Amino acid sequence: MTLREQLREKISAAFYRHGLLCASYPVPIILFTSASILTCCYPLLRLPLPGTGPVEFTTGVRDYSVPSHEPQGDLGERPDWYRGPPVAYIQQVLVKAAVSPWDSSLVTVDVFRSPLGRAFSLLEEIRNHVHSDSLETLCLQVTDLFPGLRRMQSVLPEHGCLLVSPGNYWQNQRELFDSDPDLLKTIQKHEPQRPAELKHLLFGVPGKYTGVSHYNKKKVVTYTMTLVLSRYDARFLGSLRARLKQLHPSANCSLRDDHMVHVHFKEEIGIAELIPLVTTYIILFAYIYFSTRKIDMVKSKWGLALAAVVTVLSSLLMSVGLCTLFGLTPTLNGGEIFPYLVVVIGLENVLVLTKSVVSTPVDLEVKLRIAQGLSNESWSIMKNMATELCIILIGYFTLVPAIQEFCLFAVVGLVSDFFLQMFFFTTVLSIDIRRMELADLNRRLPAEAGLPPPKPGPLRTREAPPPPRPSPHTITLQTPAFRNLRLPKRLRVVYFLARTRLAQRIIMVGTVIWIGILVYTDPAGIRTYLAAQVSDQSPLGDPGGGGLPPHLGVAPVFRGGDPTSTLGINPAPAPTPIPDNQSQGHHGSSRVGPLPEAPPPSVPQITWGAEDEEGWRRLSFRHWPSLFSYYNITLAKRYISILPVIPVTVHLSPQEAIETRHPQDTKHPPPSIPKVAADIQTDLTLYKVAALGLAAGVLLVLLLFCLYRVLCPRNYGQNGVTHGRRRRGDLPCDDYGYSPPVSEISPLLLRGHSMDIECLASDGMLLASCCLAGQIRVWDAQTGDCLTVIPNHGLRRSSSSGCWEQRDGWESVSGAAETECLGSEAHGSSISGDGLSEGEGYPLRRRTAPSRPTLFTDQPDLTPLIDTNFADQPPSHLCTPPREGFDFGGLVERAYMEHEPPSASTAGTQATADWESSVWAMELRGNLIAAGRSSGKLELWDAVEGSLRCINEDGVSGITALAFLNNRIVAARLNGSLDFFTVEINKPLGLLQYRGAPGRGSMPPSPCYSSEDVISCQLTRSVQCAHQKPITVLRAAAGRVVAGSQDHTVRVYRLEDSCCLFTLQGHSGGITAIYIDQTMVLASGGQDGAICLWDVLTGSRVSHVYGHRGDVTSLVCTTSCVISSGLDDLICIWDRSTGIKLYSIQQEVGCGASLGVISESLLVTGGQGCVSFWDLNFGDLLQTVYLGQSSDGQGVRQLLVLDNAAIICDFGSELSLVYVPSVLEKLD
């Protein structure tokens, strides 16, 4: 034993013990793991919560000094980031300017033209201010703008001080400003896509506070000049502040100027970074989805999937927590590496464990199952884990810090994942498996009770009857490798969703709402844009504007409506009736307090409030990062210091305002058109946004739908083209090496018929088949041995047909003397040499059988001619393999010969079989084969001995269908009449035998006929004209005979007295299929494609559904559903109580005709050369069994389900016996 094997065994044993432990004490173990998860995650609480909002810290201005880089001991509330110098100091000069007093001769442009014009002189003042240093040395020198922002080049400063003010719109040149005919247009011009962002930057206050608009009712213009300084010089700033205050005193200003605010910016995740992140997460979720989808064969798929995800997630959290505990602070962006960590850790182990456990034998104890499953996979789990650890170790030695850190996390994550798998997931799995077993038992008990009890070995005249089955067969569908099982609940939910189209609607609405929220809340998005637009261009946007007297808002409009008055070159004598001194007077009063109201000549108030103290707070928190990012300076993880604002109040006289007017200003003052235009624009924007959102929503829904179609190929309840089709080779062996038990499903081919099988009948133990050639063969349904051959000697006359000649070709080779006699006589009973053992036992069996063949009474006795001495054959025959060429037919003939010619003791003295007509219908009960012929004769054959026991020639019309129940035979004839026969057995004394074991109460014992019995078949009643047209289907069960005819009706007869109970009308076409069973369920299908369910007790129609285009070809019911197949190659499964179609399966062309139900949940259908097994609960194809080697086989037209859960179906001229896969034969 190598070391490896020793190791392997030890690991396996350890896992086994561990599995036992986990399954034995589930609750304590789960508690323990939960506790350890929580403990390991505890350090995570200390980590800061992720967020991108900036953090502030306020210090005093007076004692300000640049903080040092080193962390200084204990400085109280000082945050970690407050180290080293800031990126920049921001000094804002807040200018409030107004033309006062306002008089009616002024136009709206005057509100902001001259106040803005003052900016240039202020700029000059600031630029030229010199204390010990000039501004040039202190300010932040910027270079190029970020590439790609060329269009902002004209507006933002380059190669110099970063000093922004509204003057930047005009390149800080007064001349350009003065010659600008439309200031607002210039301001708006630079905002093609991004509303108000540049405006915010240059004005330094939010758009609606600037007052630069035609609808400024306060008539105060506010703007800032923003100086960005790289160095803090208290003396320079102090002198600048003093100078500006001295020039433009702000009387009622009480702004505090002793605090500076440091703003720290976190790393910001922009859209550009978000896209890859979102992509990785989408891939991650797809991975998790596809992985957990593979969990099946458990009680709660969702529960286990959840457990798997919890395992992985908590192992990640544990790894981060542990790393934090040991002092490794995560520097990597957790959100970014997280998906990769999940992918590295993976869900594979969990799935492998589940697969392994569910593939253990279900009859074991749960504990043992878990332990076995664990130990089976122990080696591969350990191997995988070792490989992964190795790979990660290699990664650790790349010595790249980021990769090292990742590897560290991954290692801890892997180990904790292993721990959780072993303790948490295994325990959850054991709980789940235990639940499943209980649930399964509960579910299966009634089904088992419903199954017909096993048939004990019948008393047949056979040497070796198969040993009686000791126990009921428990059909378990659940084999581990059948994938894609879905919970029926889920199916129902899907149907519900499909019916109501709930999902689409919810997705649609949700998407629209989501997009709306997204667009609205985006700081650079539509909200600010709309707000800016509304406030800039419409009076409605101004808060408090609603209550204003109308004339105030409208007045400027009328005033501007007179362009000719100011058209002159000299604008000075414009109507300014108010003298200057008066305005000065008002000027003075304006400082004192609010003037009550002065309707036409109002005085704009300039007030300073607390909100002006830190005006930058009203800006977006991305204001500063975006300003710096234009110069490729990042503020992420850095901070800026904002100095106290310098207030500047500017009052301008109306005279000054008029002087600075541009000639165009009065020429086209804004009439009411702009307002409407603004409204329209706002409206249009809203519509645009709405349309965009809608389009995006629709697109997303379409995308999701496509994804769903791509990823979810199975089609529920639709006439899918490809999805329901059977797939060849759907016996997958998955990665983990679990494959379905293929060995159980080898079809047993029963060869012997020369032409296509016409009729097929079975009583569970025996199987009778009749081919087109008229030959009837009886097979053992258990072993597939051919027991009896009833040849059709009518073929003797046409024995020159190619088929037969070919078949008997070997005979002509084997001996010249035999050819003439045997070729004509013995071919029927010859066995075509498909098995030696079969053939060997056969004549022996025949010999001991006490029956006497009555078949060959009219045949010449040619047996002496038979030469079985093959050794004497000419040497030319040696080339043929002797086994194949061995003439068992000769033996058979000899066996026949040993009997005397038939004596009168047999019942059928007159019983000469009718060889002329063909067999149209056949039934098998007990040992008797009832064959209905086209000539109208009803023959009863002994199935074992192959002798004709009885014949009835009362009818002349061909028998189209037969029903054989108990001792009654019902024959439906072509002319629509229904004949009831009684089989009477006159047993010799002491030979009365009954089949069946005691205790089988449900089924009446069917008599077993022994060969000595005299069997007669009496016509008890003939119902002439039972139907107007030929009877197409005849079924008998539960003491009823149901006949369906082409005359669109179904009639129910009582079997005992052949009394017609009901005539069921409801179909609009001929009846093609009928199903009735012991529980009196009656279903009928017709050529109209309709399926009717009837109550046999009352004769009323329970439900009526149209299921197929074309005939219904086959109908089967289970306790819960009805399965129908039609000419449209569709198999539909209906709910029996409600008549709602559950789903349908699209079959291949021309093979939807044969159906069979093996158990409550297992459906078998015949196809082209194959049979398929379907899970009725889920509509899943479980397995397809190919009957022949060549795939171009004929379709399976008839299919019988035997009691021993085998199915028999015809396959061209062959029969195929298929044992249902995964039938466990449990012993009690």
Added chain:
Amino acid sequence: SLGLSIYLSVQGGVVGVVTTNLLIRGALLFSVGVFLALVLNLLQVQRNVTLFPPDVISSIFSSAWWVPPCCGTASAMIGLLYPCIDSHLGEPHKFKREWSSVMRCVAVFVGINHASAKVDFANNVQLSLTLAALSVGLWWTFDRSRSGFGLGVSIALLATLATQLLVYNGVFQYTSPDFLYIRSWLPCIFFAGVITMGNIGRQLALYEYKFIQEKTHQD
């Protein structure tokens, strides 16, 4: 003649279905390629830049508009080529044929790109070697077929050559080329991309093979 015509029509049906399937697969692969190209291009552009002026995204979509379609076409070709070669060589790919594995593969591919864009390495040789190891690891984990390896290497070399030609002709350029106008890790990325797209293509082709099999079986 009836049988013949039926046979022909069925054959025609198969051919038609196959071509539509091929088209659908191609379209899927194309869209996947375009999407990945956009996302990964974004990752590359992001290198060393953490804050973006708002125009970066629009410039990505406008300036190099030809990159995503090229990548999409290439990935469609690769994704169709892989199953084709598999069937020609007669060794159908059996290793890990399921969607979860494919998703894992895509995630690792994105991770490799992420590493190439975000992780700061000491020098370029280290970066390239690491990425090469990762790419080969990707192949070993998700593919393990000789044909896949050969095709991956050859396509990666071809693509590298094409990129070099493009750069040489001045269509675009790398900020810091370290190997004949390009970055030395480019072949590794190409290789990983080829393996990934081949994986997706094979997985998609699984559906079609099943379909064809059943169709021919039906005939």
